[in-house]
Amino acid sequence: MPVQVDEEIRERVLDVADRLYYSRGVQSVGMDALRAEAGISLKRLYQLFPSKESLVEEVLQRRRRLWNGLVETAVATGPTPRARLLAVYDMLARWFDEEDFRGCVFINTFGELGAVAPQLADLVREHKAQFQARLGELVAEAGGPASLASQLAILAEGAQTTAAIAGTSDAAVHARAAAATLVDSALAATTAS
Amino acid sequence: MPVQVDEEIRERVLDVADRLYYSRGVQSVGMDALRAEAGISLKRLYQLFPSKESLVEEVLQRRRRLWNGLVETAVATGPTPRARLLAVYDMLARWFDEEDFRGCVFINTFGELGAVAPQLADLVREHKAQFQARLGELVAEAGGPASLASQLAILAEGAQTTAAIAGTSDAAVHARAAAATLVDSALAATTAS
DNA sequence: AGAACGGGAGAACGAACGTTCTCCGATCTG
DNA sequence: CAGATCGGAGAACGTTCGTTCTCCCGTTCT
Structure with missing residues (x-):
């Protein structure tokens, strides 16, 4: 073979x-x-x-690469730092609208196996930390404070969970609007000072 | 007996x-x-x-009553509508700091069994809808738009997930700050118009 | 006291799971 | 063509789980 x-x-x-x-x-x-x-x-x-565990781990690694690709594709479309940040939430909206959307694989797996399989929990942690770090870069490009990246990460996280449970994609729209408010507010504060 | x-x-x-x-x-x-x-x-x-399933359901119902109690206790401390809204995030901060904090039971259970046990999934949906409805009341008292309640719910959701995965309680602080920004921004917009 | 009852400890049962093993037919090599 | 190798189908194994059943002892009621 x-x-x-x-x-x-x-x-x-x-x-x-x-x-x-x-x-x-x-x-x-x-x-x-x-x-x-x-x-x-x-x-x-x-x-x-x-083993099954190794299979699960490879599935998650693949999802991680997929997610990173989606983020980078979305970010690449934005002409300004602000647009690049908000493009992430547009990407989320498209994702939530897929008919088989059932929330974030990493969150689901963490809830299911995080307490039992430490290496899977670590993988989820790494993934989320990497995403937040990427948001940090984009925020820095926009001239915003580091705390803004944390806030935007929380919004993205909450949107995924809310969309999964409520079964609607409204969460992405609300998260995008909230993100815009937070970005504009933070940038107004830094440029004013 | x-x-x-x-x-x-x-x-x-x-x-x-x-x-x-x-x-x-x-x-x-x-x-x-x-x-x-x-x-x-x-x-x-x-x-x-x-059966085990009935036991799980009762555990979740108890958690739901506990959560509602925590929310109402927190909300009762606020002198103004704005303070009542933000008190929810202070409650979250205290909760995240408990040493055995492992995220939201409802999210974890949804990730673990939501796809397999529909009635548990419904219970989680109801719980989250109820919380969002309560936020809607508080937002209405403050004179804010309904979309603000959705945004605040997403923030609370994201804070719980982020705190669970990252293992720190910073998320509550960031979520509270973001909530304050969103509330102030929304109220400024409505009073200005 | 003697019988009926109820609950404790845990064996038993059937199903499901992850993993390995057996059997067998097909395909390739000399 | 003979023999070795590989993979497919699925049985088998050991474990775990949810649930039920058995046995036995202590209590209670007449």
Whole structure:
């Protein structure tokens, strides 16, 4: 079996795992359900991923790269620092509108396994810290204070959770409006001083 | 066995269940661990709660009453509508500082079981809707627009999640500051018009 | 005192899960 | 063609879990 094919199958398994874990939760999806949906044998599944935990970790790593890509794509569209910051919330709005949106994978996984699987909890922590650091860069470009980045991160976090639970995408609009208010308020304060 | 004693034991079981579920997640805590920690027999446990799911639901209902009490206590301390709104975030700060803080029970449970147990998901939805409605009342008292309540709810939500993942209580401070900015900005806009 | 009852301790049961093993047919190599 | 290798299908294993059942002892009521 050539390496090329192995990689394709790996990706398909990761696709399936991501979809099932996201829609039903990690603990509700057994390795056998995964095997059935991916159309491979258990033997092959375990030779591609040594354990369920490693599979979950790779799924999260993939989601992390996806999220970073979405953020950078959104940010790249903004002509000004302010627009780049707000573009993040436009990206959230588009994401929330996807029909299979069920909240942030990282938050869900943290709630489900954070207390039991420390390395997954660390991964979630790293991801959130990285996002907040990116917001910090954008805020710095805009000339705002570091506390603004924390506030904007809280808004993004809250929007995801609220959208997931309420089942509507209104949260993104409200978060975007709040973000605009906070950014303008902070920038007015710094330029005035 | 008198009813009085039954009630006491029920409360003790609910205390234990709340603590264990909150610290380790619902699915990681078996009925036998609960029985051991509560010091009762399995027979009695099942005669007090017909199933694990009903026990989880009662734990969440209790948490909901606790949360509502905390909110009302905090709100009652504020002399002005603005202070009453911001008092909610002070309450959050005190809560985050508790050493066993592990985020919002409702969010955690939603992430863990929301996709599998619809009635628990509904309970979480109701709880969050009720909180947002309460914020709406307070915002109305302050003379602010309905959208402000949504923004403040997102901030509170985000603060809880961020505090849980980051492991610090800074989020409450940032959320409070952001809330103050949003409230002042909204009230300035309405009084000016 | 003797019988009926109730609760405690924990075994038992059926299901589900993660993981490994067995069997077997297909494919490649000499 | 003979033999070795690989992977597919799924049985098997050991564990855990939710739930129920059994056995036994102490209490209570007549």
